[in-house]
Amino acid sequence: MTKQAFGKSHAKIILMGEHSVVYNQPAIALPIPKIELKIKINEIDAGQLLNSKYYIGPIQKVPNDLLGIKNLVNTILTKINKTDESFEMTIDSEIPSERGMGSSAATSIAIIRALYNYFDTNISKEELLKLSDVEETITHGNPSGLDSATTGADNPVWFIRNDTLEEINFNLNATLVIADSGIKGRTDIAINYVKQQLINDNKRTQKSINKIGNLVTKARQDIEKNNPEELGILMSENQKELKNLKISNSKIDDLVEIANINGSLGTKLTGSGLGGCIIALARNDNEAESIANALTKAGALDTWIQPFK
Structure with a gap:
C-alpha cells in the first residue's frame, strides 16, 4: 500500500483589536474551523513535488511567492533527517488569500502536521508554532505569531504583542x-x-x-x-x-x-x-x-x- 499522511488547519479572523494590537493593546482572534485547509502527502518513486492551486512541480523550483513553503519543507526535512525522501504534497485550501484569514499561517501549520505524520514523528505545540514562523517570516517579514497560534487552535486566542499569547475560555452561544x-x-x-x-x-x-x-x-x-x-x-x-x-x-x-x-x-x-x-x-x-x-x-x-x- 502506498504510504500516505494528512495535515489539517483552518482559517482565523480577528474578532477585535485590529491596529491597536500593533501598539501593545490586546486583540482577540477566533479560529474558523468551517473554512479548512488540508495537506495530503503521498509516496512517489522520485523527487519532492508540490501540487497546489498556484503551482505544480518540484518543491525546489517554486516561484518566489511560495519560497516560504520551500524553506519550511527544507527546514523540517533537515531537522528530522529526511532530506532524501521522495513524496508529493497536495494543498487543498478553502481559505481565500489576502483577506486577513491567515491563509499562509494555516498552510504552514498543515504542512508541518502532514510531514510529521508522514514520517511518524511527534511534535510539541511549542515546536509547531516555532517552525511555522519559518514560512511566516518569509511571507510577512516579522510575524507576531497570532495567525499561527489561531489557525492551529480550538479556542479564541488572547494576544498582546511581545507579552501574552494564550487560548481563552469560549462559552459564546452565537x-x-x-x-x-x-x-x-x-x-x-x-x-x-x-x-x-x-x-x-x-x-x-x-x-x-x-x-x-x-x-x-x-x-x-x-x-x-x-x-x-x-x-x-x-x-x-x-x-x-x-x-x-x-x-x-x-x-x-x-x-x-x-x-x-x-x-x-x-x-x-x-x-x-x-x-x-x-x-x-x-x-x-x-x-x-x-x-x-x-x-x-x-x-x-x-x-x-x-x-x-
Whole structure:
C-alpha cells in the first residue's frame, strides 16, 4: 500500500483589536474551523513535488511567492533527517488569500502536521508554532505569531504583542457571519497609514487606539460569560473607532450597514482594513443565514457561517 499522511488547519479572523494590537493593546482572534485547509502527502518513486492551486512541480523550483513553503519543507526535512525522501504534497485550501484569514499561517501549520505524520514523528505545540514562523517570516517579514497560534487552535486566542499569547475560555452561544468584500486588504499600507496619523494627529489617533484596547478587554468577558448581545455592541463600537482610524472604506461601510439592518448584533471589518472581510454576529444559525443572504445580494463576493455552539 502506498504510504500516505494528512495535515489539517483552518482559517482565523480577528474578532477585535485590529491596529491597536500593533501598539501593545490586546486583540482577540477566533479560529474558523468551517473554512479548512488540508495537506495530503503521498509516496512517489522520485523527487519532492508540490501540487497546489498556484503551482505544480518540484518543491525546489517554486516561484518566489511560495519560497516560504520551500524553506519550511527544507527546514523540517533537515531537522528530522529526511532530506532524501521522495513524496508529493497536495494543498487543498478553502481559505481565500489576502483577506486577513491567515491563509499562509494555516498552510504552514498543515504542512508541518502532514510531514510529521508522514514520517511518524511527534511534535510539541511549542515546536509547531516555532517552525511555522519559518514560512511566516518569509511571507510577512516579522510575524507576531497570532495567525499561527489561531489557525492551529480550538479556542479564541488572547494576544498582546511581545507579552501574552494564550487560548481563552469560549462559552459564546452565537453564530458568526463572515463576508468577503471582494477587495484585497493591504496590511502594510493600512499599518503605515495609522502610524502616519499618530504622527500628524496624535491625540485623536491615540484616543481611538486606547478605546479599542478597552473594548477588547470587555469583549473577553462577554465571550467567557456568554453575552452575545453585549459583545455585538462592543463590535460595533470597535468599528466606529476603526472608521476614525480611516481604514474602512465605502464597500466595507455598506456591508456593515446591510448586516446591521438585517439583524446583526454587531458588525465590523476584520483584519487590516482598506478591503478584506467583515464579520457580523448573529443570535443563531437561522439569523446568520438571513444576514449572509442579504450580504450576498448587496455584493459580497463570498460568505461563510461559523456556529459557535
